[in-house]
Amino acid sequence: MTLSRRLLDEEQQHGLPPGLSTLLLQVGFAAKILAREFTRAALVGNLGLVGDLNPTGDAQKKLDVFANEAVVSVFEETGLVAAIVSEEMERVKETASTGAARYLLCIDPLDGSSNTDINGALGTIFGIYKWNGPGNVTEQALPKCSEQIAAGYVMYGGSTMLVYTAGHGVHGFTLDRDLGEFLLSHDNIRCPVRGRYYSANVGRYYEWPPELRAYIEYLTDHDPATKRPYSLRYTGALVADLHRSLMEGGVYFYPADAQHKNGKLRLAYECAPLALVVEQAGGSASTGETRILDLQPHSIHQQVPFVIGSAADVALYEHFFRGANVSKTAP
Ligand code: FDP
Numbered sequence: 001m002t003l004s005r006r007l008l009d010e011e012q013q014h015g016l017p018p019g020l021s022t023l024l025l026q027v028g029f030a031a032k033i034l035a036r037e038f039t040r041a042a043l044v045g046n047l048g049l050v051g052d053l054n055p056t057g058d059a060q061k062k063l064d065v066f067a068n069e070a071v072v073s074v075f076e077e078t079g080l081v082a083a084i085v086s087e088e089m090e091r092v093k094e095t096a097s098t099g100a101a102r103y104l105l106c107i108d109p110l111d112g113s114s115n116t117d118i119n120g121a122l123g124t125i126f127g128i129y130k131w132n133g134p135g136n137v138t139e140q141a142l143p144k145c146s147e148q149i150a151a152g153y154v155m156y157g158g159s160t161m162l163v164y165t166a167g168h169g170v171h172g173f174t175l176d177r178d179l180g181e182f183l184l185s186h187d188n189i190r191c192p193v194r195g196r197y198y199s200a201n202v203g204r205y206y207e208w209p210p211e212l213r214a215y216i217e218y219l220t221d222h223d224p225a226t227k228r229p230y231s232l233r234y235t236g237a238l239v240a241d242l243h244r245s246l247m248e249g250g251v252y253f254y255p256a257d258a259q260h261k262n263g264k265l266r267l268a269y270e271c272a273p274l275a276l277v278v279e280q281a282g283g284s285a286s287t288g289e290t291r292i293l294d295l296q297p298h299s300i301h302q303q304v305p306f307v308i309g310s311a312a313d314v315a316l317y318e319h320f321f322r323g324a325n326v327s328k329t330a331p
Contacts, residue, residue, distance in 0.1 A: 003028050003162065003173050003182040014168050019080040019102055020150055023128060024164055028173075028182045030074040031124060031154040031162055034067055034110070035175060038122055038156050047117045055090040055301050056266065063116045064088055067109035067124070081105050082131040085141050085268055085300045092141040092300060104129040104141060106269040106300075111153075112237025123239025124154040127273035141300055142268075146293040151273035153239045163189070163243070165280040170246075186247075191283035194312040195249025196227050199234045199241035207257035215320035238265065242274055242308060246281055251309035251317060255288065263287070263305035267297050271306050284314040288321035 007021035041047050041063055050060045068088035075081045075095075082101035084093040087108045095101065110116070111123035128150040129143045152164030160175040162182050172186030198219055205213060219230040233250070235241055241252045256263050265271050275285035275292035285292040285308035295304070307317045 001184040003184075006171060006173075006184050010166060010168060014166075016166055017102070017130070017149060019078075020128070020166060022078055023075070023080055023103060023105070024150060024152075024166065026074050026078055027124075027126060027152065027154065027164070028162055030071045031156075031160060031182075032175065032180065033070050033074070034124060034154070035156055035160040037066055037070075038063065038116075041116070042119075054088050056087070056303065058113065060088065061110070061113050061116050064110050064113055071107055071109045071124070075105055083137060083141055087266060087269055087301075090301075092137055094137055102131055104131045104143065106273065108266070108269045111239045111270065112235070114236050121155060121157040121235050121237045121240035123156065123237050125239060125270055125273050126153070127151040127269065127276065138300075142297045144294075144296045145267070145272035145275065148272060148276050148293075151276040153242075153274065153277065155239050155243050157240060161185070161243070163246075163277060165277050167280070170277055170281040189246060189281050191246050191278060191281040192249030192310055193282070194227075195245060195251065195310045196230055197233045197244060197248065197250030198230045198313075199232070199245065199250065199252040200254065201234065202232065204257045204259075207259075208255055211320050211323045212255055215317060218316075218320065238270060238274070242278070245309035245313075246278060246283065249310045249313070251307060251313035253288075253305075253307040253317060255305045255307075255321075260303065263303045265303060265306045267292070267295060267302045267304045268300055271304055271308075272297075274308055278308055282311065283309055284311045285309075286314060286318060288318055 011021055046062050052060045054060050079097045080101050081103050083104050085106040106127045108125040111125050127148045129147050150166040155161045163172045170189040173182035174185040176183050221228050254264050271292050278285050287305045307314055
């Protein structure tokens with residue numbers, strides 16, 4: 001089943017808001033453009049740095065710039081998007097159709113930039129909100145995370161996958177390059193309640209508080225009854241690590257550390273969209289203290305501490321994070 005056919009069915013069954021399926025199809029179109037460029041980047045001189053920093057201080061890669069320009073033009077041409085918040089743009093971008101358009105798009109065009117030059121997995125993350133018409137653009141571009149009406153990601157790995165939710169479960173599509181179509185490969189994805197994997201930059205272990213170090217001690221302790229030790233999987237791309245947790249169970253976390261006092265990951269276009277996807281699949285996502293979808297962003301590039309994945313694994317992280325138990329025992 002193609003993406004367009006699946007969206008048509010969802011529209012008939014659940015009555016999606018007008019134009020939403022067009023936007024989700026455009027995600028697919030953008031993904032095809034990006035997948036093609038990522039595949040040939042090494043051959044056409046499109047790897048490496050531009051020389052600038054993005055709004056949160058990361059060195060911009062040529063592919064970051066390409067991906068941003070591609071998604072902006074693909075969504076602008078729909079006439080459905082009033083404003084775009086992107087990791088690569090300092091300010092909210094108002095489109096030519098701001099007056100009439102219905103939606104706000106929050107997007108990380110290229111997740112996992114450090115992987116571009118080593119042929120590693122990459123991603124695109126997006127969240128869609130209703131746009132409430134004229135008014136202060138900056139204020140309107142900061143809706144509460146729970147107001148997202150659709151979200152998802154694209155993963156560029158061994159194959160290119162598009163995973164989305166429009167509030168009726170989570171569905172995964174794989175790009176058939178010969179057909180040029182995304183085909184349904186993972187219908188109604190459910191995140192296992194508990195996994196065997198954890199994903200984190202453990203190189204920052206000594207920058208984490210004792211509560212989190214105790215959590216790592218717990219995960220890596222030997223106890224076959226609770227399937228420990230957990231195995232470490234960290235690709236450098238949030239989308240790829242999250243995808244593993246979503247499919248097979250497990251947990252990804254990026255807490256605050258010495259370099260990232262408020263966490264590293266961006267709330268509007270990384271944490272909130274993935275939180276909606278994972279919750280729709282039965283998992284959870286929080287800062288360690290507060291559910292991500294309950295947050296109200298105060299700025300478009302706001303960073304937060306982040307934990308996401310299987311419900312029981314996130315709950316265990318939160319238990320340790322609260323300092324409820326800094327010994328190596330579980331709740
Ligand atoms: P990147 O900066 O390379 O785009 O989005 C932020 C992110 O990657 C995540 O995809 C990834 O999990 C994390 O940051 C990697 O950060 P570290 O290099 O600090 O581990």
